[in-house]
Amino acid sequence: MNDLVVPAGMWDESDTAVLSTWLYRDGEAVVAGAVVAEIMVSKSSFDLAARVSGVLRIAVAEESEVRPGQVVGTVA
């Protein structure tokens, strides 16, 4: 199993980051390297990619605030 983690050190921690879009549905198969979600922060979009192939499990709903280091889903 591989966690999908919001990256740290990419933006000012006082900025509000939001998981704006899941590009796959919960339970859907994804391949390693696929961009599975987008995070929006400071008028910027940040791709979140799967590191391994497997089935996506979503832990955070779209439009939820997220913080650096937070696990937002898994691929297993």
Next chain:
Amino acid sequence: MSATDEGTALLLRVAAAIAPGVPVEPGHGAAPIHRDEDLLATMLAQGSPARRWRLWTNTRCLVTTRSRARDPRFATAQAQAAALGWPVHVRGSGGSTVVHHAGVLNLSLLTVAPGPPPALDAVFAALVDPILAGLARLGLPCTTGPVPGSYCNGRFNICAAGRKIAGTACSVRPRATRHATLAHAALTVSGNPAADCAIVTRFDSQFDPACTYDAASHTSVAQMLRDGMATEKMVSPAGFEPATY
């Protein structure tokens, strides 16, 4: 010279000061908005480090976010704006609704480099610093920072005397061994910033009735010149060769 010709000449002058030798691509509608993403995907697929500017204009439209486009009120708001002569297109970056028209110079900086991506501040600095330098070469002193009351407000606005003259956004794409970034600025060179603010307010109010953007928070290069804010005399548009348009 008509007002439109003067606006075009000024836009080309500003473009040449910021990114000498880079042509300004005239665009229409959604296609020029999506071309940045297509170019970045191509650069990523090619794999080798690369950096390029793309300067472009668009016909009159509103450009809003995917989040807005998912709102159930979007279709109605889009139809009403279109009926007023403002078709609405959707972009991938964050923020809120903005305007495009012939007086807005879009500056996109596309980069592919090895390793993990830099922090967002560095991505924005790579975009904003050359724009500030170019404007300074024209005698137009600008800074960066948030502008209370402006639409699509952000920390990396380009400002003139406390008023927003350009908005910025970026997209970061980390990959296994490299990354790509797309940083974009929409610089208001000419036109009517108050009218721009009015149409954005009208559109966004359909999603957030409390939204109150302040027209006085926005300005343009042409307005700076009319207000005598240039520290040096601008080169006459007649002395500028618009060979790249």
